[in-house]
Amino acid sequence: MFAHVAMQTGNRSLDHPLTYRLPEGMTAAPGSCVIAPLRGRPEIGYVLAVTQTPALPADLCIENRAPSSISDWKSISEVLETPSVFDRTTSSLFCWIARQYFCGMSDAIRCVIPPYRLVSVRTLVRLPAQPPRAASRRPSLLAEKVIEELRAAGGEAELQQLQQLIRTPRLTTAIRQLAQRGTVEVVRTAQEPSSGRALAGVRLAISADEARSWIVQHNSRREERQREALARVLEIGQPVGQAALAGALGCSVAPIKALVEKGLLERVPIPVRRSPWPPSPQIALGLSLNPEQVGALETILAAIARTARRSTAAHGSIDVPGAAEALVGAPAPEVALLRGVTGSGKTEVYLRAIEETIRLGKQAIALAPEISLTAQMVGIFQARFGSRVAVLHSKLSDGERLDEWERIRTGQVDVVIGARSALFAPTPRLGLVVLDEEHETSYKQDSSPRYLTRDTAIERARLAGACVVLASATPSLETAHLAEQGRARLARLPRRIDDRPLPSVILVDQRIELKENPGRIFSRRLESAIQQRLSRGEQTILFLNRRGWATITLCRECGYVARCRNCDVSLTFYASSRLLRCHHCEFTMAAPEICPKCGGAQIRQFGVGTEKVELEIGTLFPDARVARMDVDSVSRKGSLQDLINRFRRGQIDLLVGTQMVAKGFDFPGVTLVGVVSADTMLNLPDFRSAERTFQLLTQVSGRAGRGDQPGEVIVQTFNPEHYAIQAAAQHDFDEFYRQEIPRRRETRYPPFVRLASLVVEGRTRQETASRAERVREALGTGDNEVEILGPAPAPLSRIKGRFRWHLLLKSRDPSLLRAACRRLRLTLSAEDLRAVTVDLDPMSLL
Numbered sequence: 001m002f003a004h005v006a007m008q009t010g011n012r013s014l015d016h017p018l019t020y021r022l023p024e025g026m027t028a029a030p031g032s033c034v035i036a037p038l039r040g041r042p043e044i045g046y047v048l049a050v051t052q053t054p055a056l057p058a059d060l061c062i063e064n065r066a067p068s069s070i071s072d073w074k075s076i077s078e079v080l081e082t083p084s085v086f087d088r089t090t091s092s093l094f095c096w097i098a099r100q101y102f103c104g105m106s107d108a109i110r111c112v113i114p115p116y117r118l119v120s121v122r123t124l125v126r127l128p129a130q131p132p133r134a135a136s137r138r139p140s141l142l143a144e145k146v147i148e149e150l151r152a153a154g155g156e157a158e159l160q161q162l163q164q165l166i167r168t169p170r171l172t173t174a175i176r177q178l179a180q181r182g183t184v185e186v187v188r189t190a191q192e193p194s195s196g197r198a199l200a201g202v203r204l205a206i207s208a209d210e211a212r213s214w215i216v217q218h219n220s221r222r223e224e225r226q227r228e229a230l231a232r233v234l235e236i237g238q239p240v241g242q243a244a245l246a247g248a249l250g251c252s253v254a255p256i257k258a259l260v261e262k263g264l265l266e267r268v269p270i271p272v273r274r275s276p277w278p279p280s281p282q283i284a285l286g287l288s289l290n291p292e293q294v295g296a297l298e299t300i301l302a303a304i305a306r307t308a309r310r311s312t313a314a315h316g317s318i319d320v321p322g323a324a325e326a327l328v329g330a331p332a333p334e335v336a337l338l339r340g341v342t343g344s345g346k347t348e349v350y351l352r353a354i355e356e357t358i359r360l361g362k363q364a365i366a367l368a369p370e371i372s373l374t375a376q377m378v379g380i381f382q383a384r385f386g387s388r389v390a391v392l393h394s395k396l397s398d399g400e401r402l403d404e405w406e407r408i409r410t411g412q413v414d415v416v417i418g419a420r421s422a423l424f425a426p427t428p429r430l431g432l433v434v435l436d437e438e439h440e441t442s443y444k445q446d447s448s449p450r451y452l453t454r455d456t457a458i459e460r461a462r463l464a465g466a467c468v469v470l471a472s473a474t475p476s477l478e479t480a481h482l483a484e485q486g487r488a489r490l491a492r493l494p495r496r497i498d499d500r501p502l503p504s505v506i507l508v509d510q511r512i513e514l515k516e517n518p519g520r521i522f523s524r525r526l527e528s529a530i531q532q533r534l535s536r537g538e539q540t541i542l543f544l545n546r547r548g549w550a551t552i553t554l555c556r557e558c559g560y561v562a563r564c565r566n567c568d569v570s571l572t573f574y575a576s577s578r579l580l581r582c583h584h585c586e587f588t589m590a591a592p593e594i595c596p597k598c599g600g601a602q603i604r605q606f607g608v609g610t611e612k613v614e615l616e617i618g619t620l621f622p623d624a625r626v627a628r629m630d631v632d633s634v635s636r637k638g639s640l641q642d643l644i645n646r647f648r649r650g651q652i653d654l655l656v657g658t659q660m661v662a663k664g665f666d667f668p669g670v671t672l673v674g675v676v677s678a679d680t681m682l683n684l685p686d687f688r689s690a691e692r693t694f695q696l697l698t699q700v701s702g703r704a705g706r707g708d709q710p711g712e713v714i715v716q717t718f719n720p721e722h723y724a725i726q727a728a729a730q731h732d733f734d735e736f737y738r739q740e741i742p743r744r745r746e747t748r749y750p751p752f753v754r755l756a757s758l759v760v761e762g763r764t765r766q767e768t769a770s771r772a773e774r775v776r777e778a779l780g781t782g783d784n785e786v787e788i789l790g791p792a793p794a795p796l797s798r799i800k801g802r803f804r805w806h807l808l809l810k811s812r813d814p815s816l817l818r819a820a821c822r823r824l825r826l827t828l829s830a831e832d833l834r835a836v837t838v839d840l841d842p843m844s845l846l
Contacts, residue, residue: 002054003028003076005045006094006105007038008118014105015098016061018045019054021073028076030091031084033119035077035188042077042188044119046109048091059092083409085113086426089463096459100814102821102838103449111449112424114401122191125175125184126156132182142166142174143183150184159186201270202256203239205263214264225255230264239268289352293345296338296491300353303334303467303489304432308360310465333461337483338471340493341502341731342702343666346471349493350434351384353469358385358414362431362466365416367423367453369440370663371395372640377417377436385415392418392425395637420445420453423460430464433457437664438470438479439695444843452841454479473702473733474695477744480737481751503673503704503711505729507720510677521608521616526674526714530617534624534653538709539669542617542656543700544610544676547630548572551607553580553591557600562592568798573605574632575612585800613676614656621654629657662700668707673700678717678725685795686845687749690724694736697728748787748810750841756809756817757842759794761802761835771832772805778827779809779820786811786820795846808845 001022007014020036022028032047049057054073090112097108110118127150139147149165150157163171178184204211211234215227228249233240246253259265289297340346354364366381368374371393381389390404390413407413409426416425420443423433435443435457443453454470461468470479470488482488496502508523517524533540550573553562562571564582571580573591581588595603614628627633627643634640646652650669655661675697682693697715705711717725727736745752760775762768772791779788790807797804811817821838828836 002051002073003034003047004049004051004056004060005034005036005076006048006091006109007036008044008046008109009038009106015103017048017056017095017105019056019073021075022050023075026076026079028079029084030088031086033080033082033085035080035121037074037077042121044121046085046113048094049088060095080119082119085117085409087428089460090426092463093456093460097449097451097456099818100455100459101449101451101840102818107448111421111445111451114405114421115398117402117405120191122189123159124156124187124189125150125159125162126187127151128182128185139178139183140174142168142170143178146171146174146178147183199241199270200243201239201241201268202233202245202260202265203268204233205260205266208234211264225249225251226259229255230259233265239270241270242267289348290345290495290497292340292493292495293349293497296340296493297349297352299489299491300336300338300349300467300469301356303336304353304356304360307334307431307465307467332487333458333465334467335458335461335482335488336467336469336491337475337479337488338469338491338493339475339480339483339733340471340473341496342473342699343496343500343502343706344473344493345497346473346493347380347436348497349491350436350469350471351380354415354432354434355384357432357467360431361429363414363416363427363429364432364434365418365422365425365427365430366434367436367443367457368417368419368664369437369442370660371419372644372660373436373663373665374417374419375641375644376665381415381417388412388414390416390425392416392422394419394421423453423457430460430466432467432469433461434469434471436471437699439472439474439476440663441692441843444841450839450842452843455841474698475733477691477737477740478751480733481741500705501710502731503701503713505701505713505715505731507725507729508714508716509720510716510718513716521613521676522620522674523714523716526716527620529672529712529714530621530654530674533672534621538671539647539650539652539667540654540672540674541661541667541670541700541703542613542654542674542676543658543661543696544608544613544656545658545680545696546607546609546677547583547611547632547658548581548609549575549611549615550605550609553603553605555595555598555600556602556604558595558598560595560597560603562589566798566801568796572609575615584796608676610656610658617654617656625651625653627652627655629655629660631658631660634660659696659700661703662696664699665703666706667703670703670707671705671709671711673704673711673713675700675713675715675717678715679719682719682722682724684846687744687747688843690722690740691736693722694724694728697725698731698733701728701731753787753810753812754814754817754840755842756821757839757845758807758809758821759837759839760791760805760807761837762805763802765803768803768805771835772807774828774832775824775836776807778824779807780823785813786816788820806845814840 003020003022004017005020006017028034028047028050030047030049034045034047035042036045048060051057094105094108094112097103097111098105145166146162149162175184175186179186211230215231218227229245232245232248242253242256245256256265260267338346338349357364366377368377374391374393378389378391390408392401392404405426408416411428416422416427435454438454445451458468479488483490506525508525513523530540552570553573562580563569564571564585564587566587567582567584569582569584571582573580578591579588580591592603594601610628610630614626617624617626629643634643644665647655648667678693678697681689681696683689701713704713715729719725723739724736744750758775760768760772762771776791787810788807791805794804794806809817809820817840824833824836
């Protein structure tokens with residue numbers, strides 16, 4: 001038998017499973033953790049599949065790579081006694097991620113298996129039981145120091161401990177030489193991950209009748225506390241915390257310890273679940289559906305039913321263990337696009353779909369684009385599904401994530417809520433995946449593996465035999481194109497629930513406004529509208545997608561601009577601290593009073609950020625309760641949720657924020673949204689700039705008028721005629737799609753081609769330019785199937801001290817893009833390869 005293993009090593013080039021022989025009598029299953037030799041060292045790996053022959057299963061092969069073929073197969077050293085962390089379908093997902101997103105298997109492993117569940121190798125250095133014969137020459141001072149420290153530690157110590165005691169880069173070499181001479185032994189064992197938090201508890205070590213008999217027979221005053229403790233444990237009938245028991249009896253733990261010593265009680269650990277969220281307000285949505293919601297739900301339920309029938313036909317029952325594994329070769333899953341205007345009740349529709357999924361004995365995963373939205377989702381989902389809801393995202397502590405992960409893995413959960421990474425929750429019976437606000441760019445991972453959540457969710461659903469629901473008022477053009485082609489079923493919600501009107505949108509031409517009122521942040525129309533809301537006790541959101549006070553610090557005499565010393569960007573000015581800050585590398589410097597270039601005094605700040613808007617509002621409306629929501633103001637843990645709760649309770653009149661306020665929050669008290677500048681993204685050198693502008697304006701407009709009072713949106717712009725702004729003002733996705741899609745077709749951008757972005761980095765401009773040319777040569781000449789643009793300096797040509805050049809590959813066939821990128825591994829040096837970042841389906845070209 002042969003085991004195909006994904007190694008946990010961090011080697012980026014190892015993008016395929018390794019094949020090992022299973023020794024006679026050794027058994028392993030997909031998800032088993034093993035120790036196997038790699039480059040002469042024992043390493044941790046995870047079994048993806050077990051086969052009779054050494055040939056890789058088709059779904060585990062990397063494109064253009066022949067199966068492993070070595071004459072002398074190495075053997076698995078040990079199968080560890082750890083719980084299986086994934087199944088056969090996840091094995092296929094590992095390899096799909098590795099080949100789809102040009103990453104190593106170790107990156108794919110860390111994507112699916114959280115760090116708190118990874119097994120590590122523990123290296124022990126110890127003195128042998130039988131000392132070697134005296135060496136012919138005296139050991140070095142370093143070797144003597146190693147032996148001395150081992151003796152002081154009782155004969156053995158971990159390598160990490162020795163490295164802390166003996167700080168020299170030559171330590172590992174010295175230990176290897178000592179091991180070759182037999183002076184020390186080096187042993188590597190597996191260090192299993194934490195099993196979770198547990199309290200010291202006790203339970204009966206004898207039968208209930210024996211406990212009652214002991215209580216009756218031992219009636220002395222000296223044993224009174226012991227009788228009470230034993231009686232309480234007997235009454236509870238299950239393990240009880242030792243400290244809690246002592247507290248209930250009003251005594252120390254001494255009587256409990258005495259009962260343990262007498263063999264009447266025994267100590268047991270009591271697992272403690274660390275709750276990732278404090279009790280959240282349960283938000284109950286309306287139970288009645290309008291006709292459009294009924295139609296949308298029927299579309300999704302039909303997709304769920306078709307998936308269930310397919311599974312039943314293949315396996316006889318949807319509950320057959322291993323049914324998901326047999327669907328590895330299944331066709332594309334059922335995908336539904338739930339497209340509805342803001343406030344149209346999309347959440348209630350997919351809640352009903354999740355209810356049906358649970359009724360069928362399956363589990364669901366519901367994803368939100370931002371961690372800040374999960375708290376709102378928790379309240380909604382707990383009201384519907386009770387305690388069988390789990391939360392997973394990166395802001396939880398390792399302990400909280402571990403406890404939630406184990407609840408999911410053991411089937412104690414029906415619904416998993418979370419951000420992007422929750423897609424990989426170990427749901428053994430996955431039946432439905434929901435991506436709320438599927439258009440959001442935060443669904444794209446910005447570090448290896450650079451996966452796109454939408455496509456990865458569709459692949460996971462295909463492997464598990466599940467459905468996918470993509471929900472948005474402003475779906476990405478790629479998703480809308482899927483629906484137009486019939487590859488996703490479209491379910492539309494064209495009006496808000498309870499027939500509430502969409503907010504009216506007023507465009508203010510800032511070209512005219514600034515001529516009449518130069519230097520003003522707010523137009524007269526917006527300022528008057530804010531005053532009206534304050535007088536009526538209604539709430540307002542002001543949106544500006546720029547942080548800080550000002551975006552540029554400029555000398556009017558010589559033209560000097562304060563720029564980051566590490567990045568090719570101007571520094572943002574913060575008035576509260578009088579500092580200039582880089583948002584890429586966090587470099588800061590004091591804001592100069594005198595120009596450092598010419599010594600002139602005419603150095604000023606220009607541009608507007610949220611900090612300046614907040615102060616200006618406080619000046620104009622001193623009685624208003626104003627708060628700011630951006631990365632700078634909510635960095636402390638829990639501060640964002642506290643701000644959201646205060647705004648929802650009406651304790652804040654006016655909320656100033658970046659795109660964080662444009663997400664799917666439901667604030668019924670908001671009747672006015674003011675867009676301070678609609679043009680911040682419109683002129684970026686990115687083919688998605690118009691799409692992002694439309695999405696942001698539509699989404700932030702949708703925060704108004706969600707309660708009983710109608711909403712109004714005032715958009716300040718220098719481009720009121722632009723089709724993206726016009727379509728957003730009309731809440732008209734179809735019009736935007738009609739205008740944008742021909743431009744994408746003509747310029748050959750998604751959804752008509754797939755892209756691969758290659759960013760080449762270097763220490764100097766010349767080094768980076770030369771390296772980029774070598775990358776271009778390694779890609780080949782290109783052909784009609786793959787178009788190669790560049791190399792050229794990236795729009796952000798230097799970040800964190802590294803210069804950047806850019807190449808862009810286009811093709812209708814993603815496999816050709818991946819094949820072109822893999823040629824880099826065959827021709828580039830290791831140093832050049834480490835300096836290249838490959839991003840399939842990039843969300844940004846900056």
